[in-house]
Amino acid sequence: MTVNQKFPSFLQIAFLILLSSKLTSSALPPVIKIAALFDETHGKSQELAFHRAVKMVNDDRTILTRSLVSPDIGNYPWDDSFKASKKLCELIMPGVAAIFGPTSPTASNHVQSVSDALHLPFLETRWDYDFQRSPFSINVHPHPSMLGKAYADFVHIVDWKSFVILYESEEGLVRLQELIKLPKTFSDIRVTLRQLPHGTTDYRPLLKEIKKSEETKIVLDCSFDNLERILSQANELHLLTDYHSYLVTSLDVDKINLSPYTNQNVNISGFSLTASGTRAIESYLKEFPNTGRGKEHMLFSENALVYDAVWTFAKALNDLDSLQSIQLEPLSCEQPGPWADGEKVLSYLKEVDHLGLTGEIKFDADGYRTDFQLELMEKMRSRTKKTGIWTAQGGVNYTLTATEIEGQMVEKLQNKTLKITTALTEPFVIERIFDYPVSPEAKERMSFEERFEGFCVDLIKELSKEVKFKYKFQLEPSGSYGSFKNGKWTGMIAELRSQQADMAAIDMSITSIRQRAVDFTMPFMNTGVGILYKKKKPPAPNLFSFLSPLSLDVWIYMTTAYLGVSILMFLLARLTPYEWENPHPCVDEPDELENVLTLHNCFWHNWGSLMQQGSDIAPKAISTRMVAGMWWFFTLIMISSYTANLAAFLTAAKMDSPINSAEDLAKQTKIKYGTYCCGSTNAFFQGSTIPTYQKINAYMESTKPSVYTTGNSQGLDRVLKEDGMYAFFMEAAAIEYHVERKCDLKQLGGLLDSKGYGIALPKDSPYTAAMSAGVLRLQESGKLQELKIKWWKNERGGGSCSGDAAGNSAQLDLASLGGVFIVLIGGMVVSIIIAIFEFTWKQRKLAVDENESVWAEMWEELKFAVNFRAGDTKPIKRESSRAASKSLLSKSKAESLNKYGVIGDEAKSIKSRGSRKDSNYACFNDNY
Incomplete structure (x- = not known):
């Protein structure tokens, strides 16, 4: 074997020796015992979750690869903390690495005492608001202060201005501190606290009181077991309508059975602790398919927290195993002695970071779970759906797109028939006129749209096509729109607030006080307060009304001036030599002179000037021309003034009125004026800060007998009957309608204010936005204008006064x-x-x-x-x-014989006889 072949073997041996020594120094016990306490009544599902967690940990070979977790479980009665303590002492005697459970506060306090004394880590999964954490306790449950912040963030983002908190125990008040403190931060928020009665499961009396208070926003804080019972009883009392919203503080709102409320569009919201779609949940459900409901659900928060607690502890031990080792020791409650490795395990537990069934699990410096994420769940038909997420840093953020929100609204409207309350008011809702006699019994059997018609009927019909909803009309019994009296609303607004109707479609003005009680769509018609008054009767016909532009004195003076100027011109013409002329142009030295400005001609000349026609007679001398010029100037001014004043005078009688504005009414007391006693017009005067309107309001309130009416129709009749001695304030749209049909009525002046008519819906109605968008589309398409022309100008005698008005303004009769x-x-x-x-x-x-x-x-x-x-x-x-x-x-010295001139010497003969000839005399002599 060569050196190169021996070298790898040497490295392998050295590595194994080092690894063996390392593992020996930091190894965990082969079997790690953990203890768990669960009560016999409520802890069964938690115990199953505990077993499943242990199994999953032991089966997962990526964690605690050389050790197995061995559970030792003890059960105790729910209300017996002594037995719980005794059972705990039995469990820890052989030596355990941690304690899990219980969830009851009393038993948990005993376990905390033992764990503190023995330095034994205690992993809790219960709700605990205490900020003084036990030294050896680690709570996997999200801290209640952060949960309270989540509830407050939700209420703030959905803009609840008033809501009721239904709580079961004093513990709930602690849990909801952030909600209770909201009015201190936001002055416009009103919170009502109501405790669920103890010793009974019948919550109907309390729910009836809530219904009577007209509150539609409810925060429900109770045990999971009571949730479905309370919702069922609320449904019996019609408190699960489209306009009610519930915030359920349970972290298991998605586990509630909502199938009985499939057709109710009530908004039930809450937060879920379990993070949907994570790998941990998928693996868990794959291993243990869910077969339970409610508290037996595999992902019920208490069960999921127990599961995550086991995994959190396993993850901490796995981190510890890579660096250190621990040894389990027998422990005793009678002779308490601290476990040597307890603080070591606790330190690793505080540093753990694990992604479990309840999301990311990590602890702050104090050992609290304050950084976590919740899923916002909202009811969609028979189930809940994730619509957003909550984080401590970002608050509530909705994840639904605009298309999804619109789709939800369309789905709600398609499964809902909206009840629309209204009243008989021309031309908004009026009884249909039949071409044949119809008995009252037959009318009662007719549907609403068969019997009634009008602007609002057509408006709702067009709006239903635009927004895609079904509807049903109903008449408000009293016909009242709604006013606030003695702390309560009346009329249509009362029906909306009690959810007896879904919309109110009538000429209801959008006012601030109504806006606080109900919601309004965008205005479908703009109007304002006007003054209805009866036209003044025209004066008796005067055949000589053309003389009226000038007074009698002026006519006398002008006639006198005409006579004086004519006589003066005649006298001056006779006096001045320049007005005398030769009557015989053929004779150089006439025996007589002629003056054309005779008295007759002077009158004719001045009369032609006065009539703007002129005359063929003209003065020649400067003096007479001066008289003529001044007379022409005089006639120019007089005739111009007469002409300008004639048209105005002849039409003035038709437009003459003793009052023309609200200021005119306020300045006098002869003509009375009033308004509908209980509507927005009266409220306008009562709340006005304009001095003129304040004076008008003071007059109307103090006048006896009362000038107020019980309706607009009564005010209209009073205007007609009192014949110019009563004026009525009402909305301009109604005035315009009646003026089109009753030609002896008119509107005085302009509008006193500006307001709009809107469709009213219950406060915070989910359909307000959709209806407003529909009204806006109808307005943009011109459909609203078409409906107004139809019902104001065309139907029911509309336009009958248009020709009369044109004639009154432009024509003069005989x-x-x-x-x-x-x-x-x-x-x-x-x-x-x-x-x-x-x-x-x-x-x-x-x-x-x-x-x-x-x-x-x-x-x-x-x-x-x-x-x-x-x-x-x-x-x-x-x-x-x-x-x-x-x-x-x-005849006139042979005037007729010489009419056509004289020839030759005969002319001289006539001349010598002194015969007079006119200026047109013709001479036919050879000398001419």
Whole structure:
């Protein structure tokens, strides 16, 4: 054998010698005995878990490879701590490495005393709030102070503002200290403590009181055995509705049998200590398939803690085995002497880090398990599902995605028929009008939607299509929306708070006080407080209303001015030489001058100016032109003022109202005003800080008889009956509806505030978010606007006042302008009379036949005047008789003979005789 062949053998021998010496110095006993105490009544499942843990440790060859764990178990009566102590002394006598159990506080205290005296490690799995840890005790159970923090973190993240703590014993108050102290940290949180009665299993009286208090958030702290009983009795009293939420402090909420509540959408939440899906649980369940329920469940927290305690101890011994050794020694309770290796084992236990059935197990410097993770479990139909995790550093963190949350909501709504409370209010819910007679009995047999219709009925129908839910309407008996009286809510809000209804769909205003009582969706309609008032009756028709823009004094002064200016112009025209002109342009030196501004012409000139028509007569002198110019300026201002004021005056009577705003109402007391006694409009005035509205509220509260009404319909009737002596404050949406149908009503001014109508749901309803999203989608699609146009403008007489309103604002009827026609007709009649007078006077002067009467001449002229075929020329009638010639020549110094001018010397002859000619006289002489 060569050197190279011998060398490996030498190294192998040396390594074996060193390993053998090392193992000899640090070896554990081949059999490691451990003792366990379990009570005979409640400890059976824990004892089985203990045995399973020992078996799993012994079967696992990666831990304690050269030693076996041997369990020595003792049982004792639950309520006999003396027998427990005696049994413990028997168990430790041969020598053990650790003690496990018990879970009862009294027995545990005895074991702690023994373990402290003997320096024997004691692994506890019970709930213990004591911060003064026994020197040789290690508790695998999470420390209660951290559990209390987990409960407080949950309440905070789900935003519970008010809840009831139902606790079974004083121990529960200690366990829930973090919850009880929440109001000190958050002033808006209210906590009510109620203890479950002892000596009975009937908790219904207490649950009835909770139902009467309308609390829907309950923290339930009781033993696991009582959980299902309490939930069952709560279900009997309808305390497991969609709007109730329970936080179960038991760490085994996932072990509760929830199959009886499959169809209830109650929210039952709690934390689970066992970590789902870990390798430790998979291996455990593979070796020992679960066959138990409740406390017999393989992963029940008490059983899992016992299992993890054994593994924690085994892991500590395995760590110790790699470096040190221990020796088991007989121990005695009568002659206590400390175990030499006890502190050594305890130190390794404090440093252990193990991933067990209850998650990661490690201890802080004081030996408490304060760093651990819990799984948040919530009810989903007949089982619980993990929805989040809790850690001491991060609090509660939900792990569900938005899609999963939406899917849960859809599943809840699909299995739920929502009860919708409402009331008869136009046009939101109104009784359907049938085309045929329907008896009251037949109406009673009809479904709600067969008998009633309206905006809210259509709104819910569209919303159900959008959100995918089923619904059923019900009428609130009193028709009240809900007000807070004597510490209690009434009407629809009371139904929502008592879960008698799931939604309230009506014109319910979203107010702060209602918001504290119930939840609201996004507003489906925006409105505000308005003033309903009856239109003032129009004044009696006045045929001469066109004279009204100017007062009687102005008309008199203007007439006087017209007469004065005309006379002044006439006088000035006669006075000034520049208005006199030669009437015969063909004669250089006339014998007479002519003035066209006669009194008749001055009146005509100024009248044409006043009527904005002008005249062919024009002044020539500066003085007369000054008079004319000032008169034109005067008429410009007067006619412009008259024209501008005429339209406003003729329409002013239709818009005239003694009040036009809330300020006008507050300044007077003649016209009374009021509102619905018990609604949001009245609450608006009562809570307003605006001086005007405070004054209005003070008036309404002090006026006798009362100006308040029992409903909007009564206020509407009062406005109509009191004929302008009563104004009613109500929401603008209702005012708009009634004004569309009752043309003698109107809204005064604008809105006094701004508010919205929303669908009300019980407080913290799980459906609020889904319904709000549905309303928003309907608004974005324009469906809400379509429904409003349908019920406000089209249905039930809608739009009947639209044409009337347009006519009132833009048209003047005959009664307003009839006087203009009368003046026109009167002027025509007067002109006819004058024409007849002129005709008669002229014909009388022109009569030439002595044997023919004047009437005959007038008849001939009248026939000529009405003969349309006679044309525009009139022949001059010439008679041979001397009388006729004389009569003809005697007219105005032969005016008719010279009408068409004079030729030659005859003109001079006429001139020499001083005959007058007009300015249009034509000369046909060779000199011209």
